[in-house]
Amino acid sequence: MIEKTMYDLPRADTYGGLLISAGKKILLRKPKGNFGGYAWTFAKGRPLPGESAEQTALREVLHETGYRAEIIKPIDRVFTGTTSTTAFYLMGPLGRQGRCCSETAATCWVDLEEAEKLIRETVAEPGRRRDLEILEVLAGEIERLPFHERPATCAEDWKLQPLPKKRRKIALDIFINERDMRELRKGHFPLEMEDHWFSWFDEPVLHLHRSWTGFCLHQVRFEPAEGGWRAVSAWVNRNPKQYTVTDDEEDRRNIRALLEDFVGYARMVATEGPPPSFLSEGMNLAMQPNYLGSPKVVSGLLQTVIEAAIAFVKHETSLIRVWQTVWILGQQVATGDEFVRMPGWHTPQGLGEWLCQYFALHREPIFAEDLAYPVSEALMALVLKVRDMVMAFEEDPAAEWNPHALTQINALHEWAVTVFLGTNDLLNPGKTIDDFGWRRVS
Template identity: 35%
Template sequence: MWLITPIGFFSVVQKPGDKQSGTLTVRASVKGDLTALKQHYLPGLCAIQESKDTDYRFRAQAPRAEVSAAMARLMEDLDYSNFKSEVAKRQGHKRSILYHDVRDVLYKLQTDPAFVEVEQAADSFGGVVISGGGKVLLREPTKHHGGYAWTFAKTRAKAGESPRDAAIRAVREKTGYEVRIRISVPGLFGSVSSSSNFYVMDAKHPPAKPNWQTNRMRWVSFNEARDLIRQSLNVEGRDRDLAILHAAEKVVGAIPYSEHPNVQPEDWYDLQVMPERHVVLYPKLRFTPEEMENIERGFYPTVMEQKWFIYFTGTRLRMHRSWTGILYFDVGFSFDNEGGAWVTDVIVNREVHSPDHEDSDEEDLKLLEDLIRYRLLEPLTEPAVDGMVKALTVATKPNYLGSPEVVSGLIKEIFDVVVRTLAKEADGKDFDAATAKIVSAFTNESSGYTCLPGWTSAQQMGSAIKKYMASMVLFDGDESLAEILTVGISVLTSKLQEILFDFFKDPMANWEKDALPQLNAVHQFVVAVLLGTNTLAYGEKVLEGFKWQSIRGNGSDEQLILEVGCEGGSLKVFGIQSNKLWRFRVEADESILIETLDGEVLCDSIEMNRPQYPRH
């Protein structure tokens, strides 16, 4: 992506290493451009590297989210009417003239017939409604019409109706919410019967009753939305809705925090109502239309110290303690024709004592004004999220790859396939499918799994896999995490086959008593490697160090019963008595077969989940 800005010219790309580390590479021809970007908009930009043999002499990496935020701040600071004049003021006339030459070349896009664009027009329009707490609104169509379990609201435009108005009408009719468009969702989402454009929208609470086409609605996280959409039986519609959701989730980040969507009561949990013991106060407070727009957005806390959860419903502002859900203030407003408003009344909770102040009318009104000022009006900068909150937020997401249970479930599929392959119940296709699922979970952000921040990369997890799972493999050093995982799974498969082969050669070994515990030990080790915790429990142990621990007794337990020699080789029969049952081991050249006294092959009595050993 090329970015020509008043502070410099940049090329932003995602290099192979960026995908795994969650970064982007920002390149420039002039070092001062990157320096200015770091100083004014992108403090998270790493050290600037120089290379004289590349198209862009200077480059540096930065977290993808911080690059997006920097671009948003550039837009927020845009206050000029002529770009070339602004460049001349900041970087001089020579740079301005150079950009003008670039514009002359690009002007051909609108004058040269070779660039005439043929647009594919959409015939229906809809909205993805989001909340200030990061949730998305889904609707359940009545009787799952069209094969949709959960979906978005959309409709065809009426004669003379604009696409934006049609999308707003669709959401209003099918959800009951009054909405406004915040940003367009890039792309045309097509199917056999229609093509749709979508918009990210903001909703006012409370909603009216939706029309007959909607059975119910839910505010859910984006990950929960994916799970609900996947319940749709209409495969084409389901895939389209997932694509819309994915595109909307990406574009939401472009909305500045100072203009965040309205907080909804569904963003929080266990919100309480005003108790019977309360007082009503009548302060003289008035707010401009611009101030009311901010007040109606509400406030969503991101750290414990912020203490308050605030949302606007109808004509009332409700302020809850975030820790307990207790409703402390319920503020009424009356609006004028311009959108400004004044406070009509304030209901104050007297059931609980606030630790912030004494229970007095004067103190209550002072606290109310402070909350409106500092939580809703100023400063409207993005609140910090402490590390613990970030970790807890990620850890509560579905399919979190920092959870031992989730990782264990993924790896178990490889174990199952190996065992079923020996029993001739699975083949290479099953192995490929299990491998692909694991690789996708750790490397594909749309797989439905949530990665462990800072760990799921070729540099971190990949290094652990190389060292502890694939220590006998020679790597080139520039492999992606997907490639490293694939090799690691292949090495794991070979190790499991080796252990199972040795298990079958052990006449005293029992599947449940002996084999399963040893396989489980390997399973737990691999899970620990993928979580990055293996050195705590296993030190520097590697996968190659796991061997079958023989269950054979000492030499005096096994007796040579029969030995036959002939021209073609020899045959020996060894016997061991255990629990009133004789077990025999037959050695004939390279073949080993275990039989009971009456000749019944033991492998025929193995349970279904035990691999079958071939007869000789």
């Protein structure tokens, strides 16, 4: 006897799964030999004797795509194809992809627009019509999906680099309760430009990557513990071109802070409802995660620029790519929807004039009309200053990256944050970018 579950679907001939990722991508499979006239379609199959719809859908997804999956919700609709009817679950991936069955020629993660193009290659008209109908329903489900029901991230969600051979294993002792472990298993997908982390979970390991470079910095291993889980060890990156920390204890602190931040971020984003009405407008602005009056937000923005400069010196990116990054950031700060600006400050006459003064910019007529120009010029001045400091560091035989180079670059970083916030006259009176340069190590 088949028991009913919370995931019951409408009755159909076949059952399947619609896999979506945290990055709002969709998994399609290509049947071998375009079987049934399908170019690209979704995983589905007929139930075995005594098998529930839930069991069938999970089995077929694993069999035909190689992904273990978790059910997010049932799709309360039956779709009619060429020879059968199908009901689907909305699903998220769990971990890395395994081997597909011989019936699948390929799989791919694509956005909605690309998915429509691939599905339209199907020559069987009933199947093509059904899959396009599924895609339309799926688009609505993705749009309405609340944060707490989000799918987990997967390795294919981001352009990632593997953990290098230069690595070190360190012991950890960090307890995580069951509720918070569910959030960590979902992984972390950066929703904001200043968010520098991407993570994905492959039981029992959480992979932590820098979002801007894709470098893997930590792989944290968990084991079951009473009342939850415990992080017991981690592989940490020791490639100096990718990661500058060399102290095990600092890595332990960093990993603990990251785990706490990921869980806290998930709770914050999942919280529904507007701020209390008695809060002032200024408080409402300050509570926004992308508020440009926040030192944390501005620091993250400038960190992106500094990392780009270092990558350029190490020949990991081109000057054109760096300038593109700087120009895009300048436009986003000036007019983009990504940030919440401070009224009266983020203007050509406010921040623009301030940047000209302290970043020693040559004032152009366009600066008085468009804030994006002085912001971009200031960010590029920061890039060039970091470039000069890193090149001087490389010529200093007594200098080490940690602590000498990091200390000096961090001082420049902290000063730049105060300029963008308009607080440098209080914290660093009279100091301009020309006051920074490499100080040789004796």
